[in-house]
Amino acid sequence: MLSRIALASLRERRVSVVLTLVSIVISVSLLIAVEFVRGQVKQSFTRTVSGVDLIVGAPTGQLNLLLYSVFRMGNATNGIAWEEVEKLEQNKLVKWVIPLSLGDAHKGYRVLGTDNRYFQHYKYGDGEPLQFSAGNAFTHPYSAVVGSAVAASLNYTPGDKIVLSHGLGNVSFRQHSQHPFSISGVLAPTGTPVDKAVHVTLHGIEAMHSSAPPRRTLRRISSNADSLNQASAPASTPTHDNPDDDNTSHRAVHRDDAHHDNKKTSGPDSNQHSYTPDKVTAVFVGLTSRAAALQLQYQLNQKDNAALLAILPGVALSQLWSLMSNLERLLLAVSALILVASLIGLITMMLASMRERRHEIAVLRTMGAGPVTILWLIQAEALFISALACVIAIGSDALLFIMFSETLSTQFGLFISGSLLNTQTWSIVALVMAATWLCSFIPALVAYRQALHSGLTQRT
Amino acid sequence: MQQPVSDSMSSVAIQLDNIVFSYPGTSQPVLAIDHWHVAKGAHVFVEGASGSGKSTLLNLITGTLTPTSGSLSLLNTPFSELSARKKDKFRAQHIGVVFQQFNLIHYLSVAQNIEAAAYFAGRKQHYTINNAAAMLDKLQLPDSLLHQKASTLSVGQQQRIAIARALINHPQIVIVDEPTSALDANARDKFMQLLLSTAKDATLLFVSHDTSLSHHFSHHFKMENLNSARSISC
Numbered sequence: 001m002l003s004r005i006a007l008a009s010l011r012e013r014r015v016s017v018v019l020t021l022v023s024i025v026i027s028v029s030l031l032i033a034v035e036f037v038r039g040q041v042k043q044s045f046t047r048t049v050s051g052v053d054l055i056v057g058a059p060t061g062q063l064n065l066l067l068y069s070v071f072r073m074g075n076a077t078n079g080i081a082w083e084e085v086e087k088l089e090q091n092k093l094v095k096w097v098i099p100l101s102l103g104d105a106h107k108g109y110r111v112l113g114t115d116n117r118y119f120q121h122y123k124y125g126d127g128e129p130l131q132f133s134a135g136n137a138f139t140h141p142y143s144a145v146v147g148s149a150v151a152a153s154l155n156y157t158p159g160d161k162i163v164l165s166h167g168l169g170n171v172s173f174r175q176h177s178q179h180p181f182s183i184s185g186v187l188a189p190t191g192t193p194v195d196k197a198v199h200v201t202l203h204g205i206e207a208m209h210s211s212a213p214p215r216r217t218l219r220r221i222s223s224n225a226d227s228l229n230q231a232s233a234p235a236s237t238p239t240h241d242n243p244d245d246d247n248t249s250h251r252a253v254h255r256d257d258a259h260h261d262n263k264k265t266s267g268p269d270s271n272q273h274s275y276t277p278d279k280v281t282a283v284f285v286g287l288t289s290r291a292a293a294l295q296l297q298y299q300l301n302q303k304d305n306a307a308l309l310a311i312l313p314g315v316a317l318s319q320l321w322s323l324m325s326n327l328e329r330l331l332l333a334v335s336a337l338i339l340v341a342s343l344i345g346l347i348t349m350m351l352a353s354m355r356e357r358r359h360e361i362a363v364l365r366t367m368g369a370g371p372v373t374i375l376w377l378i379q380a381e382a383l384f385i386s387a388l389a390c391v392i393a394i395g396s397d398a399l400l401f402i403m404f405s406e407t408l409s410t411q412f413g414l415f416i417s418g419s420l421l422n423t424q425t426w427s428i429v430a431l432v433m434a435a436t437w438l439c440s441f442i443p444a445l446v447a448y449r450q451a452l453h454s455g456l457t458q459r460t
Numbered sequence: 461m462q463q464p465v466s467d468s469m470s471s472v473a474i475q476l477d478n479i480v481f482s483y484p485g486t487s488q489p490v491l492a493i494d495h496w497h498v499a500k501g502a503h504v505f506v507e508g509a510s511g512s513g514k515s516t517l518l519n520l521i522t523g524t525l526t527p528t529s530g531s532l533s534l535l536n537t538p539f540s541e542l543s544a545r546k547k548d549k550f551r552a553q554h555i556g557v558v559f560q561q562f563n564l565i566h567y568l569s570v571a572q573n574i575e576a577a578a579y580f581a582g583r584k585q586h587y588t589i590n591n592a593a594a595m596l597d598k599l600q601l602p603d604s605l606l607h608q609k610a611s612t613l614s615v616g617q618q619q620r621i622a623i624a625r626a627l628i629n630h631p632q633i634v635i636v637d638e639p640t641s642a643l644d645a646n647a648r649d650k651f652m653q654l655l656l657s658t659a660k661d662a663t664l665l666f667v668s669h670d671t672s673l674s675h676h677f678s679h680h681f682k683m684e685n686l687n688s689a690r691s692i693s694c
Contacts, residue, residue: 005576368577
């Protein structure tokens with residue numbers, strides 16, 4: 001009966017109730033959306049790399065190494081010698097290594113030089129492997145595999161030719177137009193920086209920057225590309241048949257890049273060359289046992305003769321995320337302030353209605369409703385408004401996320417996964433209801449006092 | 461009109477002894493009644509001008525105001541000594557009230573208004589739609605009004621629905637405060653007849669400044685006399 005009275009009372013004041021409801025819906029939906037997106041961003045952030053036990057690079061800050069090796073942000077200040085990569089590979093604790101070479105771009109997208117072990121061992125999310133939506137991994141030294149965002153944005157399909165450019169900007173005056181790459185595969189979306197990367201072979205990237213004589217010819221390798229599975233294995237060489245290829249100036253342009261200083265051509269014969277890099281930017285390392293990560297990290301970081309930095313991706317990711325916590329807190333604070341403003345609006349609306357409800361309260365008292373019942377009635381009305389606002393807010397947020405999930409993934413690389421009805425959302429709902437309950441004491445106590453002191457009839 | 465105390469205590473519905481009431485912050489009492497007894501089943505008319513203390517008396521009897529001193533018993537219960545919650549419960553179960561106006565909760569239907577009275581009295585079993593319809597029939601109102609919103613009723617209809625709501629729990633005391641001031645002469649007479657016939661078994665305390673209604677009652681008091689009189693009973 002009490003709830004029916006409360007509902008009927010709210011219906012009676014529907015205009016002010018609807019306005020209050022709208023304001024609470026906006027604030028609660030903002031709060032829930034911010035919290036949900038924060039969770040999704042964090043999840044998306046931490047799921048960027050998985051199954052990699054160590055990241056090894058030249059000595060720098062651990063965040064810098066993480067940023068350029070995983071997020072492809074910023075530049076490496078130095079590289080690590082290929083001999084160190086080979087030594088690392090021979091370490092009995094190491095199961096696999098993925099060499100990474102960064103420094104070039106294609107139409108604004110970062111180019112990553114690697115080999116087929118990348119597609120075999122690199123994992124993201126909860127250990128999900130990379131999948132191909134079209135084509136397959138590298139098949140020859142000038143193969144390229146593009147991420148889903150690159151393919152979607154530039155409309156690439158397997159078989160298309162692409163030309164890399166020097167440097168990281170959208171516009172470059174140094175195009176490697178004499179060494180076009182052929183797209184062999186397109187990766188399925190991952191919601192990680194992989195989507196926005198152009199992957200090319202280490203061989204190709206080294207050959208592209210090589211100072212080898214221009215008479216060499218490229219011999220296509222077999223489709224199973226066994227030689228591409230090991231960067232150090234001999235592979236076919238590209239044709240540098242452009243007589244205008246000014247290798248001296250080209251190398252001058254690339255002098256600062258960690259990935260192609262001091263190239264050497266190994267195993268030369270008259271027709272074939274293998275481009276083994278002198279340096280790579282970083283190496284992803286998979287270990288035989290995760291427990292060995294700390295041990296190997298210590299060994300590598302303490303090495304005297306080779307300057308290396310080994311980081312644990314999980315630790316570095318947590319450190320990076322903690323840097324963003326201020327922004328996260330700011331967003332939450334703004335949403336919370338909006339909620340506080342809405343709750344003040346709710347109290348104001350209810351207090352304003354108290355004067356016109358004096359007779360209604362008197363009638364309820366006549367019928368035997370005690371002051372406590374009146375207090376509960378007012379609180380029930382406030383709680384009903386907030387509960388309805390929470391339901392509408394969750395519904396509208398869910399609808400918006402469904403409608404814009406594709407835009408969020410393509411434009412912002414944010415993959416929406418999981419339900420909106422998670423612990424965080426329920427916590428927000430509980431918080432809103434508790435705050436409403438506390439705030440509603442103000443008008444409820446006014447009504448209580450009114451019920452207690454005004455009597456059933458006016459004084460005569 | 462004033463009669464000596466003749467009823468035994470068990471037949472007393474309302475008993476006031478040495479009642480003094482002052483509103484908080486004021487030293488001047490607005491009501492001072494030494495002794496006043498109303499017998500069970502008596503129909504009492506209390507006449508008084510505005511400011512004479514009529515509503516204060518009603519609020520004391522219904523328990524929404526507490527006397528500054530003195531004691532008040534209702535149906536042999538030391539009402540003034542009860543806790544606020546017990547007073548509310550006692551009022552809901554034993555007292556029916558009809559106001560001058562604003563009798564009904566205007567956003568509820570007629571049926572809900574009547575049902576609410578049974579609900580707050582903890583006597584939901586007293587309310588059935590058939591009971592409510594029978595009550596309306598007694599008050600010469602059509603059943604169709606039950607599902608109508610109270611705000612859509614005429615003043616006369618609202619007053620009669622207020623009687624229905626006041627009597628749904630079969631209260632032993634019915635308090636009526638200036639119920640006819642908004643009615644014309646014809647409607648007023650009709651209202652009085654319906655009130656007296658439906659509440660004939662209850663103790664009826666009717667407060668009004670309209671002395672022409674006093675002939676409907678067995679006892680007639682003036683507030684001015686009540687306030688100054690000693691040991692008045694009926």
